[in-house]
Amino acid sequence: MPESKQSTGKLFPFLLDNIVPVSLILIVLFMFIPLGKVAIDIAMVLNLTVAFVVMLTVIYLKRAADFSAFPRVVLILTLFGLAINVSSTRNILINPVTGNLSIDNLQSSMVKTFAQIVAGENLVVGFIIFIILIVVQVLVVTKGADRVSEVSARFTLDSMNNKMFDIQNDLNAGLISEDEAKRRKEALRQENAFYSAMDGSSKFVSGNVKAGIFITVVNLIGGVITGMIGGGLSMQEAFKAYALLTIGDGLVSQLPALLLSFSTALLVTGTSEKEILSDQLKKQFSVDGTLYLIVAATLAVLAVAFHNSASFVLFPSSALLVFLGLRLVNSKKKELALAAEMKGKAKTDTQKASTDELKYTTKPDDLSLEIGYALIPLVEKEKGAELLERIKRVRREVALNLGLVVPPIHIVDQIELPSDEYSFKIRNIEVGRSKLKLGHYMCINTGNVPEEKQIVGEKTKEPTFGMDAIWLTEDRRQEAESAGYAVIDPPTIIATHLQDLISKHAFEILSRQEVKNIIDQIKESNPVVVDEVLSGEYKFTYGEIEAVLKNLLSEMVSISDMVTILETLADFGRITKNPYVLSEKVRQALGAQICMQYVDESKTLHVLNLSQALAEKILAHSANFSDMRPYVAFDPVDGRNYISAVSSAIAQVRNRNYLPIILCADDVRYLVKSSIEREMPGTVVLSLSEVLAAGNNIKVESLGEISE
Numbered sequence: 146m147p148e149s150k151q152s153t154g155k156l157f158p159f160l161l162d163n164i165v166p167v168s169l170i171l172i173v174l175f176m177f178i179p180l181g182k183v184a185i186d187i188a189m190v191l192n193l194t195v196a197f198v199v200m201l202t203v204i205y206l207k208r209a210a211d212f213s214a215f216p217r218v219v220l221i222l223t224l225f226g227l228a229i230n231v232s233s234t235r236n237i238l239i240n241p242v243t244g245n246l247s248i249d250n251l252q253s254s255m256v257k258t259f260a261q262i263v264a265g266e267n268l269v270v271g272f273i274i275f276i277i278l279i280v281v282q283v284l285v286v287t288k289g290a291d292r293v294s295e296v297s298a299r300f301t302l303d304s305m306n307n308k309m310f311d312i313q314n315d316l317n318a319g320l321i322s323e324d325e326a327k328r329r330k331e332a333l334r335q336e337n338a339f340y341s342a343m344d345g346s347s348k349f350v351s352g353n354v355k356a357g358i359f360i361t362v363v364n365l366i367g368g369v370i371t372g373m374i375g376g377g378l379s380m381q382e383a384f385k386a387y388a389l390l391t392i393g394d395g396l397v398s399q400l401p402a403l404l405l406s407f408s409t410a411l412l413v414t415g416t417s418e419k420e421i422l423s424d425q426l427k428k429q430f431s432v433d434g435t436l437y438l439i440v441a442a443t444l445a446v447l448a449v450a451f452h453n454s455a456s457f458v459l460f461p462s463s464a465l466l467v468f469l470g471l472r473l474v475n476s477k478k479k480e481l482a483l484a485a486e487m488k489g490k491a492k493t494d495t496q497k498a499s500t501d502e503l504k505y506t507t508k509p510d511d512l513s514l515e516i517g518y519a520l521i522p523l524v525e526k527e528k529g530a531e532l533l534e535r536i537k538r539v540r541r542e543v544a545l546n547l548g549l550v551v552p553p554i555h556i557v558d559q560i561e562l563p564s565d566e567y568s569f570k571i572r573n574i575e576v577g578r579s580k581l582k583l584g585h586y587m588c589i590n591t592g593n594v595p596e597e598k599q600i601v602g603e604k605t606k607e608p609t610f611g612m613d614a615i616w617l618t619e620d621r622r623q624e625a626e627s628a629g630y631a632v633i634d635p636p637t638i639i640a641t642h643l644q645d646l647i648s649k650h651a652f653e654i655l656s657r658q659e660v661k662n663i664i665d666q667i668k669e670s671n672p673v674v675v676d677e678v679l680s681g682e683y684k685f686t687y688g689e690i691e692a693v694l695k696n697l698l699s700e701m702v703s704i705s706d707m708v709t710i711l712e713t714l715a716d717f718g719r720i721t722k723n724p725y726v727l728s729e730k731v732r733q734a735l736g737a738q739i740c741m742q743y744v745d746e747s748k749t750l751h752v753l754n755l756s757q758a759l760a761e762k763i764l765a766h767s768a769n770f771s772d773m774r775p776y777v778a779f780d781p782v783d784g785r786n787y788i789s790a791v792s793s794a795i796a797q798v799r800n801r802n803y804l805p806i807i808l809c810a811d812d813v814r815y816l817v818k819s820s821i822e823r824e825m826p827g828t829v830v831l832s833l834s835e836v837l838a839a840g841n842n843i844k845v846e847s848l849g850e851i852s853e
Contacts, residue, residue, distance in 0.1 A: 169221065175228035182254065185236055188229045189255040189397050195222060196401035200408045209412045213339055222405055223352075230360050230398045237390050238371050259400075260393025271392045278399065279358060309333065361395040434473025441466035509573040511552035511654065514643070515559035516567045520581055523636060524556055532556075535640035543647050547698060548705025549655060550662075551647060567639060569646050571653050577646040579608035581635045585616040588630040598628040607633075608642045652698035660691045667707050674711045683718035690714065692724035693731060700818065700829075702732065702739055709734050725775055729815060729832070736838025743806055743829055749844045750836065753794050755809035755817065756852035759787075763813050763820070777820040786853065791821055794851045795828060803848060806831060 175188070199218060206212055233256060260271065312329045368387025373380060441463045448459035514536075516523070523532040533556075540551040562568060569577040587605065589612050602615030617625055617632075625632050633641075647654065664687075668675040678685050693714065694704050704710060713734045717727060732739060744750050766783070769775045779787055795805040806829040809817055814832040821828055836845060 165221075169224075172221075172225050172228045176231045179235055179239070180232045182236060185229065185233055186255050188225075188232070192222070192226055192229055192401045193397075193404075195225075196404035196408075200404050200411070203408045203411045206412070209336075209339065212412060213335060215409075215412060216339070219405060219409065222401070226398060226401055226405075227356060230356075230394070233394050233398070234360055234363065234367075237387070237394065238367050255397050256390060256393035258393070259396040260389045272388070275392050275395055278396070278403070281403075360398075361391055365391040431473055431476075434470040434475075434477065437466045437470030437473065441470060510555040510570075511572060511656075512647075513555045513557060513570045513573070514567060514639075515557050515562055515570065517562040517564040518558055518560065519564035519583060520567055520635075521558050522583060523639070532636045532639060535636050536643065539640050539644045539647065542644060543651070545705075546703060547648060547651050547701065548703045548707070549651050549698065550659065551654065554643070569643060571650055576650050576653075577608070577642060579638075579642060580605070581638060582616050583635060585618055585635075586622050586625070587614050587633045587635075587638055588617050588625040589614045589633070590629075591631050593629040595629070600625060600628060600630070608638065609645045648701055651701070652695040655691065655695055655698060657687050657691050660687050660694060663704075663707055664690070664711075667711065671708050671711075674708060674715060677715045678711045678718070681715065681718070683715075685714060685718060685722075689722060689724065693727050696724060696728035697731065697735075702735065706735060706738065725815060729811065732814075733811070733832065733834040733838060736832075736835035737840070737842060739835055740831065740839040740843050743804060743831075744843050747844070748842065749846050750806065750831075750839075751798075751803045751846050751848050752806045752808040752831070753798060754847050754850045755807055755813070756850050757810075759790075759851060759853055760810050760813045762853070763787075763816050767813075767816050775816055775819065777816050788821070788824055790853060791851055792825060794849055795825055798848055801848070804829065807851065808833065808836065808845075808847075 180188070199215075199222070203212065203215075237256075309330065312326050312333070365387060368390060369380065369384050371387075444459045444463040444466065448456040448463065451459070536554055536556075540554070543549060543551050559568065563580075565582060566578060566580050568575050582603075587607060588600070588602065589607055590599065591612075600615065600617065600621070602617045602621075605614050605616055606612070607614045622632055664675055664679070678690070690711075693710070697704055697710075710731050713731045714727060717730050721727065740750055741748075762783075763777055766777055766779050767775060768778050777787075791807075798805045805825070805827070807817060808831050811832040811834050814830055818828075818830040821830075836843075
């Protein structure tokens with residue numbers, strides 16, 4: 146292949162890939178390099194064509210923000226139009242008209258054609274039409290588009306926060322999914338960026354119009370001078386020739402600018418409805434046919450009153466409107482009849498439904514946060530609604546820590562609550578409640594505040610851990626922080642409390658439907674284990690799997706490793722279906738994960754050992770049934786001694802600032818946990834197998850032994 150063809154083959158793809166930067170460079174060069182009349186004609190036709198394409202694109206758009214490139218297109222076309230105007234002006238001035246007034250050979254055909262169409266041989270008419278077009282563009286289209294762009298940008302920016310909060314509230318209420326919320330937020334950001342850019346680009350459009358007017362004046366004055374000096378024309382002859390060229394050049398440059406201004410106005414006055422302009426007009430102008438009949442009657446009266454040639458236009462127009470109005474009226478009647486029929490059918494179906502069927506239609510919220518009226522500003526959009534974002538984080542944290550997808554939390558203002566209280570409910574059952582003081586901060590002395598720096602304030606209790614605290618006003622926040630207090634704002638108090646309540650009651654939140662959702666997700670990547678558990682010889686029901694998961698969550702064991710959990714169920718399903726036995730087997734399989742929750746920075750597990758003798762005694766007094774929860778049945782004296790021994794050992798551990806962890810044999814672990822959970826909540830009970838599963842990943846340090 147010849148080298149020239151190879152070069153051409155490489156150059157063409159390069160130009161296509163870089164058409165925008167190459168075009169911008171050429172546009173800038175147009176302002177400085179003289180162009181022939183053919184090149185100017187091609188550029189003018191291209192400019193006019195692109196302007197029409199842009200206008201029609203705007204008309205067929207559903208949302209203004211869908212044309213995100215429009216502000217930059219405006220800038221490029223504005224620069225292109227100015228470059229053509231400069232080139233055309235140069236061509237007019239450097240080719241003076243001679244004495245015979247011939248302009249055919251040297252000037253642009255587009256300029257001459259526009260001048261002849263508008264002005265012909267009558268310069269006065271041409272100038273009047275030209276001036277009218279300029280006034281319309283400057284005072285009506287461009288100025289209006291500029292103002293609308295400014296107002297739209299301002300209102301879009303002002304309303305952005307409210308719209309964001311609406312989306313977040315819908316997400317928290319469960320009305321939309323996470324993906325839909327992300328899509329809406331991204332669309333909102335695009336809309337905000339678009340209108341901000343449009344506010345600036347509209348200034349370029351108005352500047353382009355003013356520059357075009359200035360260039361037109363220069364054309365006329367400069368042309369007259371050039372014709373008189375370079376062409377040897379009289380002033381009258383020069384004015385006649387160059388006025389014609391000025392009108393043509395002004396019109397051919399201002400028409401694309403007018404189309405661009407009109408496109409800008411169309412775009413920024415559009416709505417966010419999911420319909421193109423023609424569909425909107427069709428729908429909104431066909432609301433009622435009666436108005437067309439009224440207009441038709443008005444035109445008929447005018448036709449009779451005028452009684453001249455205008456009547457031949459008014460009568461047919463009136464007849465056309467009568468035809469259109471009658472069609473719309475009949476169409477509206479059919480729609481109303483159909484709606485009435487559907488309403489009657491729905492009413493009949495409702496009456497057929499029995500009371501027993503209707504009473505099941507109301508489903509309580511899975512999770513709800515009820516707040517007193519004084520706490521409403523925490524969720525008001527105008528106040529920032531910081532609590533909504535905090536709740537979203539809580540749901541995400543619980544999902545990461547426990548492997549449980551928390552349902553949306555429905556926030557409602559409850560008039561029956563005291564004004565400064567909030568209540569958290571699971572399926573309408575209250576599981577936590579506390580008080581807040583808006584405009585105040587909760588300050589907690591964590592032991593780092595010297596006695597001489599302690600601050601006096603309204604005493605309260607921190608709701609999550611029950612620590613002593615005080616309320617201080619916002620202006621004393623800096624004072625409390627300097628003294629060493631932990632300072633917490635109201636949204637953080639609620640969010641921390643909610644996370645603790647959700648974690649502790651996760652087993653109540655888990656539903657059978659959620660179990661199915663989790664397993665369906667696991668099946669996509671691990672179909673074998675799911676089939677073995679659900680369809681194997683010793684298959685499990687969703688209810689049996691739910692019981693095991695609830696047991697794990699009741700002790701705040703994460704169920705995120707569902708593959709290991711299902712594999713363990715498949716391994717031991719042939720031996721037992723007892724959910725408590727299976728839960729212990731799963732815990733042993735998850736031993737490393739469980740132990741890592743409680744180690745310190747050096748990966749050391751500090752434990753209290755349960756003596757062998759006490760373990761045997763617990764086992765001897767256990768009641769274990771296949772369909773019931775195992776429990777320890779001590780006599781009153783032994784029971785008191787047992788609780789006393791355990792509580793005494795735990796108190797010593799707490800005094801040393803360690804989390805109380807009891808290490809015992811596998812077969813008594815659940816019995817120990819169930820026997821002390823009421824008297825000593827928060828105590829962790831681990832089995833030997835769970836610790837062994839952690840292997841060399843952790844070290845174990847004994848803090849003592851619990852014995853009789």
